Amino acid sequence: MEIPMPAPVCLIENSPAGELWVQQEALRVLAEIAQPVVVVAVAGLYRTGKSYLMNKLAGKRTGFSLGSTVQSHTKGIWMWCVPHPHRAGHTLVLLDTEGLGDVEKGDTKNDTWIFALAVLLSSTLVYNSMGTINQQAMDQLHYVTELTERIKVKATAGGSRQDGEDSADFVRFFPAFVWAVRDFTLQLELDGREISEDEYLENALKLKPGSSQRAQLYNLPRECIRQFFPARKCFVFIQPAGRRDLARLEELSEAELEPEFQEQAARFCHHVWDTSQPKTIPGGHVVTGTMLGNLAVTYVDAIRSGAVPxxxxxxxxxxxxxxxxxxxxxxxxxxxxxxxxVALPTETMLELLELHAQCEREALRAFMARAFKDDDRRFQGELMRCLEKQKQALCRHNELISTDRCTAALLELADELDEQISRGVYAVPGGYRRFLDAQRQVVERYRQVPGKGIQADAVLQEFLQSKEAVAQSILQTDETLTEKEKEMAALKVQAEAAEREQQILRQKEAELQQKLEDQDRSYQENLRQLQEKLEGDRKKLLEEQGKMVDQKLKEQEALLREGFQKEAGRMADEIRRLQQQSEEIQKPSWISSALETLGEVAGLVLPGFIGKAVGAAGRFFSRLF
Known part of the structure; x- marks a missing residue:
């Protein structure tokens, strides 16, 4: 699926009045993207060449506005959706943010919100800066230090911030971090040895010992980056062209750019394309374009209301x-x-219920693939109710088609019989036996008609009942029969009719029992697919937890090497909390309690199921555990 989008559009407008608004045109584009999205956002000071890098990631020379003066061109957050160059079935969503620290704005209160939205919406955040990673560059990144003040992780009563939110809570939501250092002129050396770009970044993020205010101010942005962005990468870029050519950068051909810059830009793009993951929310649920639009609306609405997102x-x-x-x-x-x-009508109820079961199975798969955080099983219960109604409607439709087909067949087969009755053919001595023979032939031919469906016997019974008055009249006028024979014939007709009624009643009772048993089968299928989904969710959660533990252990080792025992101790506490969470997730009750909830919901939404849920769930649990 390819969304035709020749140029970027504004996703979040930063109005002159200082208010943020999500743009409907961008939401319409995102609503068309049912694929997973890989979201790459760029942030940084204005006039640092952010837009050029985004155009390169889009595989285009032009698109995002570069500008050629000291004015900031990008206002708010602009979006460009393009097919992902290295991931089939994925869309690359590029977000170019308004330059931070634009002196023309005067009021920079929205800078932090723009930065926060770039963090919350992206799966990879590119921070663009100029020159070197020095204290000034760190000070310019003060927006990172404000994130925990501007954003909260958990919902609390009254909307207040919850105490004890550690960096692990934020990391679940935060993107990978890439620092792009533009117009870099230094040699990548440390203590006389050549170092990599990543080592250059990590050295710049080392903490300064001491508890003075100066040390704390020095360490704060570094601690934030280390804690909130454990997955980080660095790229340095030389100046792309001579100073006089920089003003027309997007007009320059590749041959006019510095070869080293071209190589650096290519490495940067391939790293972002190859390593940027689809945007996910905690639990590993992959975000689509539609979901990304809804997230943007939710966050911006919270900001505009004055609440902490x-x-x-x-x-x-x-x-x-x-x-x-x-x-x-x-x-x-x-x-x-x-x-x-299968074509309707079906010959038996079981055949119809098997058709329903096949359709329900696929419907449940579709639901399980998309639904998440349905902890009270309200939506799964709603689906159960909908599919039960679908089954009932299917049964009625099946019966109606069968009734119409059987009625039409009998009308055609009995046409000659009705004509002879109207002509008085049977109102003669011996006419009753001739009438019975003719009616029996109609019934025999009717039984041979294929595809009559589930109502075949019931429609036949109605037909024979409709002929009882005529048959009684013919019987009473037949002078060849004695009164005793007439009495015996009438009793025989009544007995045959009663037997047919009993047979139809037994059929209806059997069908009702089959429908009730199908509810149990439906519940078991819901349990089975929910259990499979929960097992998959648990696996993703444990992988997420394990990844965070590994990152925290790596950071703890770095703190110990740098001599920060106290900070390493706090990190150890976070690691223990993550490990305890993993232990809770691995307990059988993590799944069994969810299945029990489904049993309670099923008792409310499935007619005739009340009282059976506990037993069904118990049997299911015994097989699982």
């Missing part, structure tokens, strides 16, 4: 939207599968 609340709000859409998508899948299923 809460990442957990945003995810829960997104889950409500996605889960509701997942129910609708699953029902659509059910209907599509049904249209490709």
């Amino acid at each position: 809460c990442m957990e609340s945003a995810v829960l709000a997104l889950a409500q939207i996605e889960n509701s859409a997942a129910v609708g998508e699953a029902v659509a899948v059910y209907e599509q599968q049904l249209a490709r299923g």
